[in-house]
Amino acid sequence: MRILVLGGDGYLGWPVALHLSARSHEVVVVDNFLRRNYDLELGLGSLVPIATLQRRVARWKEVSGREIAMHVVDITDGYATKRLIEEVRPEAVIHFAEQRSAPYSMIDRAHAVHTQANNVVGTLNLLFAIAEVDPSIHLVKLGTMGEYGTPNIDIEEGYLEVTHRGRSDVVLYPKAPGSFYHLSKVHDSHNIHFACRAWGLMATDLNQGVVYGQATEETAMHPDLATRFDYDHVFGTVLNRFAVQAALGIPMTVYGKGGQTRGMLDIRDTLACVELALANPPSAGQLRVFNQFTETFGVLELAERVSKVVGGAEIAHISPPRAEAEEHYYNPAHTKLLDLGLRPHLLDDDTILSLVELGRRYGAGVDQSVMLPTIQWRRPGPPATGDAGH
Amino acid sequence: MRILVLGGDGYLGWPVALHLSARSHEVVVVDNFLRRNYDLELGLGSLVPIATLQRRVARWKEVSGREIAMHVVDITDGYATKRLIEEVRPEAVIHFAEQRSAPYSMIDRAHAVHTQANNVVGTLNLLFAIAEVDPSIHLVKLGTMGEYGTPNIDIEEGYLEVTHRGRSDVVLYPKAPGSFYHLSKVHDSHNIHFACRAWGLMATDLNQGVVYGQATEETAMHPDLATRFDYDHVFGTVLNRFAVQAALGIPMTVYGKGGQTRGMLDIRDTLACVELALANPPSAGQLRVFNQFTETFGVLELAERVSKVVGGAEIAHISPPRAEAEEHYYNPAHTKLLDLGLRPHLLDDDTILSLVELGRRYGAGVDQSVMLPTIQWRRPGPPATGDAGH
Numbered sequence: 080m081r082i083l084v085l086g087g088d089g090y091l092g093w094p095v096a097l098h099l100s101a102r103s104h105e106v107v108v109v110d111n112f113l114r115r116n117y118d119l120e121l122g123l124g125s126l127v128p129i130a131t132l133q134r135r136v137a138r139w140k141e142v143s144g145r146e147i148a149m150h151v152v153d154i155t156d157g158y159a160t161k162r163l164i165e166e167v168r169p170e171a172v173i174h175f176a177e178q179r180s181a182p183y184s185m186i187d188r189a190h191a192v193h194t195q196a197n198n199v200v201g202t203l204n205l206l207f208a209i210a211e212v213d214p215s216i217h218l219v220k221l222g223t224m225g226e227y228g229t230p231n232i233d234i235e236e237g238y239l240e241v242t243h244r245g246r247s248d249v250v251l252y253p254k255a256p257g258s259f260y261h262l263s264k265v266h267d268s269h270n271i272h273f274a275c276r277a278w279g280l281m282a283t284d285l286n287q288g289v290v291y292g293q294a295t296e297e298t299a300m301h302p303d304l305a306t307r308f309d310y311d312h313v314f315g316t317v318l319n320r321f322a323v324q325a326a327l328g329i330p331m332t333v334y335g336k337g338g339q340t341r342g343m344l345d346i347r348d349t350l351a352c353v354e355l356a357l358a359n360p361p362s363a364g365q366l367r368v369f370n371q372f373t374e375t376f377g378v379l380e381l382a383e384r385v386s387k388v389v390g391g392a393e394i395a396h397i398s399p400p401r402a403e404a405e406e407h408y409y410n411p412a413h414t415k416l417l418d419l420g421l422r423p424h425l426l427d428d429d430t431i432l433s434l435v436e437l438g439r440r441y442g443a444g445v446d447q448s449v450m451l452p453t454i455q456w457r458r459p460g461p462p463a464t465g466d467a468g469h
Numbered sequence: 470m471r472i473l474v475l476g477g478d479g480y481l482g483w484p485v486a487l488h489l490s491a492r493s494h495e496v497v498v499v500d501n502f503l504r505r506n507y508d509l510e511l512g513l514g515s516l517v518p519i520a521t522l523q524r525r526v527a528r529w530k531e532v533s534g535r536e537i538a539m540h541v542v543d544i545t546d547g548y549a550t551k552r553l554i555e556e557v558r559p560e561a562v563i564h565f566a567e568q569r570s571a572p573y574s575m576i577d578r579a580h581a582v583h584t585q586a587n588n589v590v591g592t593l594n595l596l597f598a599i600a601e602v603d604p605s606i607h608l609v610k611l612g613t614m615g616e617y618g619t620p621n622i623d624i625e626e627g628y629l630e631v632t633h634r635g636r637s638d639v640v641l642y643p644k645a646p647g648s649f650y651h652l653s654k655v656h657d658s659h660n661i662h663f664a665c666r667a668w669g670l671m672a673t674d675l676n677q678g679v680v681y682g683q684a685t686e687e688t689a690m691h692p693d694l695a696t697r698f699d700y701d702h703v704f705g706t707v708l709n710r711f712a713v714q715a716a717l718g719i720p721m722t723v724y725g726k727g728g729q730t731r732g733m734l735d736i737r738d739t740l741a742c743v744e745l746a747l748a749n750p751p752s753a754g755q756l757r758v759f760n761q762f763t764e765t766f767g768v769l770e771l772a773e774r775v776s777k778v779v780g781g782a783e784i785a786h787i788s789p790p791r792a793e794a795e796e797h798y799y800n801p802a803h804t805k806l807l808d809l810g811l812r813p814h815l816l817d818d819d820t821i822l823s824l825v826e827l828g829r830r831y832g833a834g835v836d837q838s839v840m841l842p843t844i845q846w847r848r849p850g851p852p853a854t855g856d857a858g859h
Binding site: 157161187188189191192195196199200203204206207210211230231232233239241242243244246247248250251252253254255256257258259262265266269270272273274276277278402408456457459 | 620644663792
């Protein structure tokens with residue numbers, strides 16, 4: 080299959096591109112290096128050194144004998160996006176090309192506007208390009224479990240059957256997300272839903288949970304193929320961050336009580352889920368939604384798991400920077416990918432230990448000043464002096 | 470009350486500004502004349518001649534003795550928007566400053582992107598400015614009944630009580646709108662909902678139906694105070710357009726069977742609804758949603774009403790340009806504004822006749838070439854030769 084991976088230089092885009100290339104798909108990666116620019120803007124960096132995209136692609140050819148083509152395109156440029164789709168003529172587009180950090184979107188007005196404009200406009204351009212060039216291209220779009228928020232009812236996969244005053248309908252699952260980033264994904268979902276209804280496009284929305292892990296079968300083949308690993312308070316996801324804190328012997332920072340419960344998955348399962356979505360496309364006019372995670376964990380529970388694995392590590396409950404419930408009901412469905420054959424890598428001690436070991440191996444390069452949260456959800460003003468973010 | 474009217478040069482913004490000024494509020498209008506620019510872009514124009522905003526404001530002072538201040542600001546400029554809120558320090562902001570035509574948003578990719586970026590970014594800037602300057606400013610935001618689409622269940626006012634697998638929650642009413650314009654309003658609603666939850670802002674979302682009519686008590690006081698009246702296929706709303714067609718003796722163009730049912734209201738009721746929302750603010754942290762219409766009508770039913778009033782007029786069923794159900798269930802709630810004291814102007818023959826007479830009076834200036842729909846919902850490409858829109 081000819082597959083375009085947008086955001087193919089990122090934490091997940093790059094391993095997905097390698098995984099699909101290794102399985103004989105014809106892979107084209109596209110990026111505009113916005114993610115690496117955010118690092119420059121905020122003074123952050125990957126724990127694990129990462130090669131340039133050019134070097135990654137060259138090394139992959141050397142190691143595997145397979146070619147991955149690369150294009151530098153900003154998909155907020157509608158003309159460039161259409162030309163890209165015309166030239167590559169993919170059978171599927173995997174769309175990772177969005178600003179993906181909730182804290183980043185909450186820095187201030189400019190970052191909220193950037194996040195929503197970048198994500199919504201890029202996705203709109205892509206929808207138009209697919210509809211104009213070839214409506215049978217399967218759009219595989221990365222959404223997030225965070226779109227749902229934490230409702231008091233069970234979370235279903237994308238849709239909800241509602242009976243109301245004696246009548247019934249199936250509606251898009253109502254969303255109440257907790258950041259301007261998560262909201263941008265809700266906007267995307269509504270736009271994609273409409274494009275499927277009006278133009279007959281076919282799309283899969285992967286509402287992904289929090290991903291942990293770093294090594295995949297392919298990225299482990301050579302240091303130049305490694306994917307990034309973020310431990311900072313802006314882009315570092317919870318388990319990855321805890322593992323680095325434990326490795327350095329500094330307290331794992333739990334926001335408030337730590338009763339926030341989230342769906343999570345191993346990076347290797349992200350690859351498998353994307354592959355399953357590609358192999359089982361939806362029908363024309365259908366927006367199919369999968370909840371892409373394998374287990375739910377409480378944040379404090381995760382810190383305790385890490386502590387146990389390393390034989391004791393300190394846990395610090397810090398003032399919660401986010402506007403979110405510290406304890407809540409959470410019961411999201413996640414059967415559709417299992418029904419397609421997903422065999423999850425559930426979180427085990429070995430995986431936790433491998434992350435801690437990553438932290439130990441690269442610990443000398445860690446900048447501890449970027450690990451404590453400084454972006455405040457409840458205060459919309461520009462950052463006070465001393466805040467990170469500028 | 471000191472009130473900022475954003476989009477105060479528009480079809481509804483201007484009459485609302487006059488109405489509030491006449492009732493002794495201190496009114497400041499803001500516009501960037503985007504609406505008049507769309508006319509220039511598409512070769513359209515108001516049926517009724519309209520004065521410049523400067524002339525309108527000067528005439529109002531002469532006629533009423535009251536001052537309306539005006540500012541030219543584009544609210545997609547975040548710095549200018551914050552400075553505006555800081556300088557005016559309003560108690561309430563009425564937000565009409567959005568691209569408001571569904572067909573305009575469906576012309577092509579660029580118009581879809583413009584509509585969503587303009588509307589979403591403008592509203593985000595406003596939310597940040599209010600939160601940073603004074604969170605107690607009451608935001609009165611114009612939404613649209615079109616956000617809901619046409620679900621098979623009763624439409625409630627903004628929220629839905631859901632019981633699912635033995636548990637209950639109150640959620641934002643699920644939306645399935647039918648254009649990139651209507652989608653932009655759904656995006657706004659989600660963003661505003663979050664800003665109320667995270668920052669404690671207070672907002673009223675007025676999900677307005679299709680407005681008809683042109684004259685209000687204040688606009689009728691002098692020709693320079695008249696508000697615009699659109700009869701074209703891009704900005705002209707259904708009853709206004711039918712009245713002009715009947716006045717000219719050309720067929721009223723019903724899209725398909727005409728079983729599309731919509732909530733509608735008299736322009737004079739728009740003024741009353743905004744006034745009621747201002748006089749009864751929500752509490753801090755609350756996004757209150759009102760469905761702002763007074764009656765529902767089928768499109769064919771409206772054409773038949775006009776035909777009867779003028780003693781017979783032709784009705785043409787034309788190929789439907791939009792992706793929408795031609796017949797559907799529609800039962801939207803609209804009690805909250807009535808509970809606050811709204812006394813509706815229900816559609817009567819005199820109102821229809823006044824619109825037809827407007828069409829007769831200004832009929833010589835009508836450009837019939839802009840009355841037939843040429844923007845196609847089902848075909849996302851650039852306009853074919855001969856299409857309007859460029």
